[in-house]
Amino acid sequence: MSEKLNLQLLKFLGRQYPTADAAITEVINLQAILNLPKATEHFISDIHGEYEAFSHVLRNASGVLKPKIDELFMSELSEKERRSLAMLIYYPEKKLEQVIKKEQDMHDWYRLNLFRIIKLCKVISSKYTRSKVRKALPKEFAYIMEELLNEQIDTFNKDKYYNEIIERIVDLNKGKEFLCAFCYLTQRLAVDRLHVIGDIFDRGPRADWVMDAMQNYHSIDIQWGNHDILWMGAAAGNGACIANVIRNACKYANLETLEDGYGINLLPLASFALEYYKETDYSGFLPHMEGMDTVQKDSSKMIALMHKAITIIQFKLEHRLIERCFDPSMKERDLLHKINYGNNTIEIEGKNYQLKNIDFPTINPREPYVLTAEEEQVVERLITSFVQSSKLQEHVRFIFSKGSMYKIYNDNLMYHGCILLEEDGSFKKVELEGKTYWGRGYLDKLEEIVREGYFNEQDNELRRKGQDMMWYLWCGKNSPLFGKDKMSTFERYFIQEDQECAVENKNAYYRYLNEIDLANRILEEFGIRASEAHIINGHVPVQVKHGETPIKAGGKIIVIDGGFTKAYQKVTGIAGYTLIYNSWGLQLASHEPFEGIEKAISSEKDIVTSINIIEYVYKRKRVADTDIGKDIMAQIEALLLLTEHYRLGLLKEKEI
Template sequence: MEAEEINLKLLKFLAKQYPTMDHAITEMINLQAILNLPKATEHFVSDIHGEYEAFSHVLRNASGVLKTRIDELFINEMSDKERRAFAILIYYPEKKMKQVADIEEEMNEWYRINLLRVIRLCKVISSKYTRSKVRKALPKEFAYIMEELLNEQVDTPNKEQYYYEIVDRIISLNKAEAFMCAFCHLIQRLAIGHLHVLGDIFDRGPRADKVMDILQQYHSVDIQWGNHDILWMGAASGSGACIANIIRNACKYSNLETLEDGYGINLLPLATFALDQYKDQDYSLFMPVIDNEWDTKQDDVRLVALMHMAITFIQFKLEHQLIEKCFDKEMKNRDLLGKINYEEYTITIDGMTHQLNADVFKGINPKAPYDLSKEEIEVIDRLRSSFLQSSKLQEHIQFMFTNGSMYKVYNNNLLYHGCILLTEEGTFKQIQLDGKYYSGKAYLERLEAIVREGYFNVLDKEAKQKGMDIMWYLWCGSNSPVFGKQKMTTFERYFIQNEETWKEPKNSYYEYLDDEEMAMRLLMEFGINSEEGHIINGHVPVQVKKGEKPIKAGGKIIVIDGGFTKAYQKITGIAGYTLIYNSFGLQLASHEPFEGVEEAITSEKDMVTSMNVIEYIPTRKRVKDTDIGKDIDGQIKALLTLVEYYQLGLLKTKES
């Protein structure tokens, strides 16, 4: 078919949406105006690891940005204490108003004052958006009134009485609380134009499922998969090895809530098996890490430890099956149950022999250490069934696939969780996969394609199994770009006292993090303007307390894993980062530990956040400078062609 004929068909299709020349011209004017608005604010977070309460707060306060706006707007009319209370109202309107109602005698007057303030703040936050975009974000039941309040000028004499009458009528009809909540949630939504999550949503922290609930409802979000995320994706696909690793992690950190309460995973088969098979064995090496604040009964600790022990050995046996057929032959070095000398209970790793605790391995058959017993097979089959049948887990994982990827290029920035594999010499590492060699961008894309088949390909069992196997490999493999280390020393950490064996050497990528030339090459590999672009990634916590800086390679690489979850805060010394990219440049928000929602409301104590400007843009960025702007520009050109066809009579207009 000729190109001209194709263009005509496309224009006829476009003409159905814009049936007259005036329709097309009006839309062109609208789109041209949008191009000149300030770019929407992007927020980048990483390594949330189930820390849903702190993560939720960071979204509610826009990483400290909203408090700054409140201070700027009300500095001359509200005290510092009043501004703190007002900020908490914006973040948690329902709970804050309930607290105020218990002590405030004149609630109607309180509503009037604070509703007017909330509307003023909302006007400031929404000013960078079109009326149409704001309108789409309004709750349908209040949309007309909210739009009137946002767009009318209160200081205009002819409209002042009209404006205040609306507010007074809202209060007299007992709708002040509902409108207050609607405006506060609108402010939260508009403060962050788009959210990037750079991996590791799952594991460690208390409720990754609640983090996923938040992300599912978020208005604009993308995810770059981390190795913990891909582990859960593999488990939801049915991979026994991935399931075993997840449950082992949950037992290790005494964090079974996400599995049992969040996803309804039935752990009773594992608990019953562990009590039966390991009740007389020494489980001291498998004691869970318990938060001192938790009131945990000793019997519960013992049961979790026994489950931990049972699933660990099941994991090693299942992983043996995958290692045997793995494309990466180096993984055989990780197949350690079969390397134990069961007469002396020693193991030799990297030329060094280590003594093991004989009592721990009583459940292992020395002649066939990798054989799963009938009971172990039954346990993993029942667990697999529970994972596959969890509707909420499957819903969340499908969301991960729909909104996620191995990497993303967005507004001239390159986003990924872990690393791009490099050799010691700093060249892109070549990996043989499917009989071909891949590196850099091509390797990530090939891995993503295989991973997607592992979840979605129900017609080709071989392709599906290969995809599930790759998901396990991406969790812990030496050539996994989302793991980024030579080995995962799970066995050594459990059974060998020499901490030197626990080390997990990183890929050479991390040796080049401060090399600006390398950063430029990485950007070019992904087709990014290396002068303007940045690489943003997480995965390895920035040890701030030791003086490490998150800004690398002369500002070209920004590592944003600051320890959202409590497990890493002893390493980082802070409680997470948010990178903020607005129309004026890049800022890095450094968060202090969050003391909880109830503490925030009762004490009016916000999360302490420090802001550091990374890059200031002297000429404010507009929508036309973004990826969305490029799409809009393409739409304008198409509409311009449509108008020309109307003018030449090549298309007939349809009068409305």
């Protein structure tokens, strides 16, 4: 950096710290912050629209809060009372509704529980500066809450003062408001940052509610999953992405997110399906209805007709993208022209397979990829509905602003799918726009193209390529978010699933997951050389019931997709993994299925969580050991340089 530019930057810094004393004061403050314990990070993956389970895991910080309650109140509260206190902290308003109905002396109840929750909140907030805690306080109660958090009730001179504040809060009928405020502050301070390792959408009932919760979260980053990128492409107006989104929603009888959450008008599709597919064989398109109520099951036929209609539309729309795709292997996924209507067979990869049925009323065998006029109209209206959904656009812009293909944070590398490998374990090289990419460079290039697809309003060609890439990242052979050689959608619907052609082979990455050498090579590729670095991965559910472990490569790679979504829990045997990284190391939490918020509150039954310590450090990590610490040290260096310039008279101090 040139001396002239350096001086300009110091002058700019001097506006905030106009005197040497002001700069030195901030240096002292920053040096002190460096010695605070490292804040807690929370990692979650593959939420798939399961709002209630996701919300609960956020509220109980993956089981972190309950042990703190046990530790603090073991000698004074029974196990039942501690469970009740925990549920109060997780769901204060709902729990209060129950308490008010049965508690005779609410004055005493509020006073007692305020003392307990403030005691817990003091412990949780102790690793933060007063300034940071102050910023987390609700404005209307900030002064009183700060007083209560920072006063010592066993101090002779202040005990009456402290008790009087609590009494006045309750006497003035503000017990409920303050209690809720302290509960939410406790939740807020239990975790400093949330990392979402992809796949927010599809399968579960309310991905839109999950997104609302994420928007309101205090500190978050998102690594895009293949299901997320599909919705991003749909929001951008890509017809093939929209068709896939709707097909997935029909498959799991999950139209609430589309219709109620985002206001997507599915009536044109329903009317079209009823007219053209009513008399066809739709048995292979009946939705997965496990756990659905009677009303939803009664609508299964209509959903199945829509499901079949949008699937055929999808195959036709994807043909257009395949024709111009950078990856020539995608041409193998064009299958409609390979159907032999004479003997009900199809040729795939040189072999003939019997089809379950060829009941396709809107396919012209001579021009199988041409949309009918009615299909064109349906597609146009769906695109308009997606593009004009203000809520969907708001959520997708948030995913872009907080998200990326990967993230490096505190020496942990996070990505959803995989780093593409060749069969011999070397990084796979991909030709794209006349250049060869692999590893980190490939992910960077893909992200650049994707962002053009949503944000570029000037260059229609770059925008189209970006939207095509979003679809490719959903299902393409060289998609690091997908990580398989093909998405055998056609085969699974129209050919027996046990046939060879329906098998989706995973990238070689998944065979090498237990190799420490692979982990080190990937970390080095991303510029991470710390001995305690990790790769945190989602996407492929860990099949615990078959003995698989989420801890790979000697603890260097951690796969935290354990089946958050109910659709996977029969396969995995659990209801998801989450990861906690605090000042003492890494803890993996495995969760049992969540029975619902109302059941949790009424029975005071938390998600059963097993904590497995992956890595324990004997020297507690401090802020100085984190990425934030590096930034603070750079600030200290700049401030010390500023004070030196003040001392030497190279910069004039200003009067305050």
